[in-house]
Amino acid sequence: MPRITRKKIKDEEAFRRQLKSRSLKLTPQRLAVHRAMCELIHASADMVQEHIGEECKISTVSIYNILSELADNGIYSRRYSPNNKMYFDVDPSRHVHLFDSRNNEFLDVGDLDLIPLVETGLKRKRFRGYKMDNIEIQIICHPTRKKLI
Numbered sequence: 001m002p003r004i005t006r007k008k009i010k011d012e013e014a015f016r017r018q019l020k021s022r023s024l025k026l027t028p029q030r031l032a033v034h035r036a037m038c039e040l041i042h043a044s045a046d047m048v049q050e051h052i053g054e055e056c057k058i059s060t061v062s063i064y065n066i067l068s069e070l071a072d073n074g075i076y077s078r079r080y081s082p083n084n085k086m087y088f089d090v091d092p093s094r095h096v097h098l099f100d101s102r103n104n105e106f107l108d109v110g111d112l113d114l115i116p117l118v119e120t121g122l123k124r125k126r127f128r129g130y131k132m133d134n135i136e137i138q139i140i141c142h143p144t145r146k147k148l149i
């Protein structure tokens with residue numbers, strides 16, 4: 001049975017090194033957004049703003065721009081949700097997601113066999129005029145109990 005996982009969060013020093021290697025500075029705004037993302041794991045800009053609260057006044061637009069910049073630089077990744085929101089993921093590596101449609105949240109699934117299985121299944125398939133770049137697996141579901149975690 002696949003396990004829902006909570007991956008180890010990037011520490012601030014690792015975050016600082018990632019920014020530096022991409023010639024980006026560790027501003028107080030980027031650090032506040034990163035701290036919020038480390039707790040939220042998957043979040044939209046307005047969720048990050050709500051999490052930061054009064055601690056640091058940053059507009060939703062600025063937060064969205066910071067999240068987009070981090071995703072464009074491969075530090076975070078983007079997740080398109082069935083509820084038409086742009087979510088960002090603190091973990092840019094390939095992994096399988098559950099999307100809880102009742103609570104509108106992403107959960108990481110620790111089943112690493114699923115991606116190679118789908119890739120193998122699609123290897124012989126051709127999409128005329130297109131070349132496959134990536135496969136993202138997102139399983140849309142709802143909880144069977146009131147609250148699992």
Ligand SMILES: [Zn+2]
Binds near residue numbers: 095097107108
């Ligand atoms: Zn994830």
